[in-house]
Amino acid sequence: MGLWIKRAAAALALTTPLAPGTAQAQDGSTLLARVDSVLTAPRDQSAVERMTLIDRDGSTKERELRFYQKGSEKRLVRFVKPADVRGVAFLRLADDRMYLYLPAFRRVRRIASSIKNEGFMGTDFSYEDLSQTSYSEDYEVTAVSKGPGSYALTLERRDGADVSYARLVMEFGEADWVVRKIDYFDESGERIKTFTATEVRQIDGYAYVTRMEMVTWKSGHRTVLELEELRLDSGLSDDLFTQRSLKRPV
């Protein structure tokens, strides 16, 4: 799934060419555009991912899912574990068209896009987190700082942007443009969540986040997402991202 995760998962989708150029002389907007460009660098991605949901007291729950993405707008997620959600599938198409398949009822249901601010299936990632593929569209850079081997950008929500966070503070590597951390803030300036890429590996010529974590500060709840299998640029068909495909069993 890491791949499809937009925002926080920028990291997942956070892929980058092997030979990045220097970022030092570039302004904030250019830097952010470069970060955006590596989010969807592979033409398509398919992955098996394991999610671990961790309570404040340390108790855990496991999720396993299969994730498919093509371009920046087509995403399909199928739940494999646990048993009570096995076969549940989520499809997102352009213009926020979203569908949920409920195997118990053999039913595909159109779901309203207002759900995107909510947590996805009990995780700390929201639908929006898992869908963000372009930060430049929704945020403008208001501050840039340079650290050893990395940049930090402060992003403010653009007027009229349909996103739930008022401000982000994003850190990414100077060498690979992979997002290492994002702090999410609400209108009152309170930090709500933090995304951290805890493992980045080179896969098929892309720098790829293979382990990431999202923390919700109010509840102390964390979700760890680990990549188990990955295929990039395998030529996924458009037919995979249809209601017909949604109904196929896991």
Add this chain to the structure above:
Amino acid sequence: MNAGVCARGRIALMLVLVPLAPTPGVLAQSARVGGFLSLDRRFEFGGDSVMVADFYNRFRPELSVGPAEDVYLFASLDFRFYDFPTVRSQSDLDDIERHSPTDVTLWEGYVQLWNFLVDGLDVRVGKQRIQWGTADEMNPTDRVNAYDFSDLVSFTARVPTWATLAEYYVAGLTLTGVWSPAVHPPIMPRGGGAALFGGGPPASLDEVAITSLKDRFELPSRRLSNGLWALKIAGNAGGADYSFSYVSGYDGVPFLSRLDLLATGDGTGADGFAGVMTLGFARTRSLGADVATDIRGIGLWGEAVLVLPEAQERVVTTTIGDATTLERVAALDGASYVRSTVGLDYTFSGGWYANAQWSHGLFFERGSDELHDYFMGRLERSFLQDELKVAFGGAMEVATWSGISDNLGYGVFPELTYSPADNVELVVGAFVVGGRGSSLFRAWDRTDQVYTRVKVSF
């Protein structure tokens, strides 16, 4: 039959089947077992005292096999077992079925073939649940799947039916065809609920003293022409999902097609009559349309169906002594009518999910004058990373708009769901309905209940 034709037929059949025939090893590798166990307790308080309902627990093992890329087999059994014994005499004590009553049925059992013969054609054959309509649960266009009223708390549920389903995906459209060979009546609550049919003697016989009343079903014969046929075309335009459908089948709720009255006692009628009702199923055709979309984050949907029933007559015979009179009256007038649903939903920041619907006509209601209006709403909120979910449901029924205050119905449906661990669900809720006059919910008011459920999936 010509032997050559026969042989060609067998070869053709083998050409179709052989590529699908898996080796045992492949089957074993792809087989998967799942399902759930659901334990229910129902405390009914609609009468004079709180009763523990004889409600079913459910064990649902499921087996799925994918022996080849485009082949899938699925079967599930529905074991219902009850808490109360049905022993009535000493001799019943050696009958385990009376000691621990159970019902078992094949819930679903089908074969799914993708890209069957041509790319884009999917075929599913067997007992299955078919999606029909895009509205949220209330689907007036769905005249394909029978109702499942075995649990009134889930009164929008449907039963899988034996059918052949073909879906062809072409040029962004989905063309669907369904054939089902038989009429499938609804499943009713155990130990009662037949009155929900509205299948009692007609009002014109109110003054007749009926001392006993039996009923029997008369299902349509198994002629090919008596099956259900349905067609649908679905697509997306301007971001809205739509479909148009046609269904030729039977009204799933029976009507009183014959009533035989026999004078009892002294045979003059003064002591009343014994009655036998025959319930039949009316042939209907229907044209449906539905749409679902999203406008500024608000989910919107609508469905409407034009029902074109065939006129049906009722035969009433009255036997007094040796004399029998026969009367033919109109049971269903054959006039067309429209049932519809409109709804919306929205998730507010903060996590509250709201859902509202209006339905014109439900379940057993047929004929323009019989359709009630139902306004339903639901508010939900999850806490603790979806471990705890609180839901408040409500409904208001307007049986008739004239004299509305005397013909109102209501329903309140709060529910609390707690998932302490993966695959485990604990539910407590209430189902409280009531009403006045001719409202449907008035007929259900003895079913008021608090329910608890433990469900474990595997």
